[in-house]
Amino acid sequence: MKKMRMIQAINEALTEEMARDSRVILFGEDVKISLFGDTRGLADRFGENRVRNTPISETVMTGAAVGAAAAGYRVVCHMMFANFLYTGFDAIANQAAKLRYMTGGQIRLPIVYMAVMGAGRSAGAQHSDVPYPALMNLGGIKVVVPSTPADAKGLLKASIRDDNPVVFLQPARRGGEQGDVPDGDIIVPLGVADIKRAGGDVTVVAIGAMVRTTLRAADQLAKEGVEVEVIDPRTLFPMDTATILASVRKTGRLVVVDEARTTCSAASEIAATVAEQAFDCLEAPILRVTVRDVAMPYSPPLEKLVIPDEQSVVDAVRKTLSTGRRSGTQRVTQ
Amino acid sequence: MKKMRMIQAINEALTEEMARDSRVILFGEDVKISLFGDTRGLADRFGENRVRNTPISETVMTGAAVGAAAAGYRVVCHMMFANFLYTGFDAIANQAAKLRYMTGGQIRLPIVYMAVMGAGRSAGAQHSDVPYPALMNLGGIKVVVPSTPADAKGLLKASIRDDNPVVFLQPARRGGEQGDVPDGDIIVPLGVADIKRAGGDVTVVAIGAMVRTTLRAADQLAKEGVEVEVIDPRTLFPMDTATILASVRKTGRLVVVDEARTTCSAASEIAATVAEQAFDCLEAPILRVTVRDVAMPYSPPLEKLVIPDEQSVVDAVRKTLSTGRRSGTQRVTQ
Amino acid sequence: MNAMSSPDPDPAVALEMFQRMLLIRRMEERLGEVVTTGELPGPVHLCIGQEAVSVGVCAHLDDADWIASTHRGHGHFLAKGGDPEKMIAEIFGRETGICGGKGGSMHVADFSRGILGANGIVGGGIGIAVGAALAAQLDGQGRVAVAFFGDGGANQGVIMEAINLAAIWKLPLLLVCENNGFSEFSPTSTVTAGEIAKRAEPFGVPGIVVDGNDVLAVWRVAGEAVRRARSGAGPAVIEARTYRWRGHVETEKSFLSGPYREDDEIRQWQARDPLAAMERWLVSAGAMDPSALDRIRATVAATVDSAYTRPLSDAYPAGESAFQHMFA
Amino acid sequence: MNAMSSPDPDPAVALEMFQRMLLIRRMEERLGEVVTTGELPGPVHLCIGQEAVSVGVCAHLDDADWIASTHRGHGHFLAKGGDPEKMIAEIFGRETGICGGKGGSMHVADFSRGILGANGIVGGGIGIAVGAALAAQLDGQGRVAVAFFGDGGANQGVIMEAINLAAIWKLPLLLVCENNGFSEFSPTSTVTAGEIAKRAEPFGVPGIVVDGNDVLAVWRVAGEAVRRARSGAGPAVIEARTYRWRGHVETEKSFLSGPYREDDEIRQWQARDPLAAMERWLVSAGAMDPSALDRIRATVAATVDSAYTRPLSDAYPAGESAFQHMFA
């Protein structure tokens, strides 16, 4: 067990996987010098052939990832900020997400598109998006969002070994935070959620940067005697709905905390799934704590206001506890 | 009142708006000869200056729409098939959706990106996507999907007059269907749903091509004595949730029929909203009838299987009627 | 590159090229007929008149080399050795199709033969070919990757990104533009500034214009470019000038409001039929004794017949296949 | 285009250009200092050393003309007449900022002055400028649109699409590449093949290389290109060779693992300071009497002082503003 920052954990994952499998290659803008530090040292260690700086050409980058993967490599394509996924979106949405299916399963596409996402550092609307809803809807892209250094390492290693296109999104604000990372070849399987805190009163599903926020809220609520179960899906597509449903069947109440904009968010998807599959167990409305449908503002107080914080999670949990089944408005009968 | 096909109704809307306002311009690939017929005759009538064929260059097209709109024009940018929105996604997601906000409201961006979407004609996965979930999540793009010729005309006219970026998506399979279109300058305001059929037993929200499918299912169910209320949101973002919530408060049951892939679909969003805001009125699980999370297959029987049909709507309605509140599994108590 | 001084192809290669062109021609003609019967599920884009380009280029490739193709991809598929029967089964949406019926005309692919697939996205194959070229370079086996694209596709920015990246990395990549005079219904000059091949030059990449109706000329410049690429000298752009005899998409006359080209133009290009030209050359070069011609015709006819027979009695894919193959 | 034979600027114009360059320099220097105090909310990219490009180009434009800029956009903003105080207020995230504090450094824009905005997306301004050029053409008032972009941005495919479209439509568009030697931390030659200006030529568009540290040279070629564009003769690409003295982003040394350029290289370029060169020219051309220099310095100093004073006591935007301005 070592303490390290998420960025270091990612760096370790990349280093170990590149050492393990010579067919793992990595390219992206300035990956050699490494803006975030996550790819630092890889070029020195694995050579300029396997680790390449690209021009600023997201369109061809995302497409080349598909071609190199189809031709037998495991490709890590670093997209820097998640907003630049939009710039290279064509090949992600039209090729990577569909090529295996369209060709009747002829190929495997082991690709990891990685990027940093989310707000909190006044980088402005074009550097702060949380684009996973769009990716989750494509159907052919696995979407992974870690919340801790250990998960980041284990999930990234699993993503690289996966034979399918994966978008790995590192929450910007968590990159520098320290956490315990087990030694050795840790793998966190894709599609498996993690119960970050067990509790019987309310289920709170929290994603990425929101996990820590939610855990803090849970601490606070625990002092009031409210036991929150905090579930981190870790993989957003395919989602481990079984774990979420089991928890809701136990608690009867659900809050989803998501750094994406509300409409069509992962929170909406989780809410819809539960409203469909665990309706009978629900005691109260499902509440979403999300970013309202705005571009991310630059000014610090505005940015702070827009991003869900501990208090907004606490408020939502209290609200869901205060409304019992049928305690509110009744069905209107004509 | 005239009978016409949706494509003709769109053509009329474009013609009338271009005649009405000389600052309306239109460009896109082969808009002069018009692949779908929706832009036919516009170049002859309004001249080669206002109606322009572009090269196959979606990236610059979507960006140029932003610039021309910022500089004072009302831009209709024809993207042909909705999958090509992905090709030009950068300027839609990073510029059009954010520029007004990022500049503190300095500009208006009257843009209509129009495209044909959805499957049903064996065009394959790269010509059949239903991309509105990604667009709805951007927060800065209005999303409009007509289901009838009359709505198509009225919504497109409203979209062109709107001072914001709108993506107008014509359901491929409905383009050739006839419908009554009122004479004169009909405007269907954005953000207002339409109750396509009133009923008190179950609320079914249906989008685009699914509206007709759902109305047929409703006819069939009516014979069994089940009165379905069919709501067509028409604008998916911003969504007229009030109309949907009012209906669910009346019926207590909701099915959403959506041609998009399930995960993070409009159906998910509607389900989440209702589970949040009308929970107390719900009598049964909210059911989504959607395309499963696959790329669209080419082979006709597969395509048919994947797209929701009348029977799948009927089945979902019957299912929701068969499950009463708490009739199913109970909350697991520890 | 001094392509014009290259020698003529061996007789066997020349005959093989003729046969491939003929196969493409006959397969496509038949498809054009079938379309009118309404039996085909989806749209098809025929490459009749353009056969010399795919065949002249692919004559230099083997199964280990990669090609990425376009919406007009049957010719590339067949030129690279794709199975005609499996192609037709695919276009008819049958389970025996090369993609199990899930792709259709615009997605015929055979990875075992290095066919990365036709593509419904104009320009979509370019990035994929760049990636395959990167893989080829890393493999170090002398493989190359070829992206075919149209004059319309040449206006997608990805082509510039690809040329730049391939130049910087010296990728074994051929970017082959089939300039058939139209981008859908727009004549090239109305949407395309300047000469496409020249777009390579600012990057220090050779840009070669070749008569796309002359399979020998295509074969020569492609051979030179493939040799260069295999040797590690980097990418090249080839612009093959040709013409499509058929519509952009079959049955287009049924929905277009009017014509977008002169019949006379079509006739002029038909007079420059790449197949007839090759036949003349074969005879004059003495590469073919007269009976060989007939044998090839018979072989091709038999292949075409069986390609359009067996698949039609094959089953459609089973329902569950709709939900397979999203993930490995 | 015969830019070199163009006359020198009027003394008033020359002085104005000097003053603008000095304003940009001093504003940016101060910003660099402020960054070290940790008071700035977000990242800033300074253009010190590159002032001659924005100023030489914008000297030909007025409020009705359009510019689209980059992440390194303060110079363009100020050169086009943007308000220094409102810019600083914006960078500090105040409600008095030109974008109400919602954009920040990478999004400073002033549509009333034709400033379409800095841009956080590399290449993002190019399409926007194409659209503004289309609007300018439709208006028929002789307006032009200018897109500034970097050598790194020159590798985004949108630039090729823009050149092609502008050539076909003869749009009044200037594409001005500020080649400052680096695309972030990658030296240009490691990611950029050939000469950027040449990328215009295959499209029949003039591509001009100019010394980006010589404001007069920039002014001359830009003047010629603007005149051509206003007259309806279509677009031009200008590649101005220059150098950034500061980091790609301020404080980069705190997180980069090592240097990516030699200090010596920086010193060599500093010896070619565009401001010093212009000052020498002004003096030698007699355009400036010695006291004018001091007056300009004083004016600029006062502007800078007040730009960095008032905004700092301005309020942050009210909370509700976070939820405004998504839609008109």
Ligand SMILES: Cc1ncc(C[n+]2csc(CCOP(=O)(O)OP(=O)(O)O)c2C)c(N)n1
């Ligand atoms: C990204 C994208 N944009 C537009 C289209 C629609 N489309 C299909 S083929 C075509 C014209 C292609 O022209 P060209 O590249 O010259 O190929 P050709 O059809 O002449 O073989 C267009 C515009 C598409 N399939 N993909």
Ligand SMILES: Cc1ncc(C[n+]2csc(CCOP(=O)(O)OP(=O)(O)O)c2C)c(N)n1
């Ligand atoms: C689409 C996109 N990709 C990547 C980035 C990250 N990025 C910001 S500036 C920059 C380098 C830009 O280089 P250049 O265009 O030469 O401009 P300079 O910084 O030298 O002024 C990069 C890669 C971005 N902002 N947008």
Ligand SMILES: [Mg+2]
């Ligand atoms: Mg063509």
Ligand SMILES: [Mg+2]
């Ligand atoms: Mg640069």
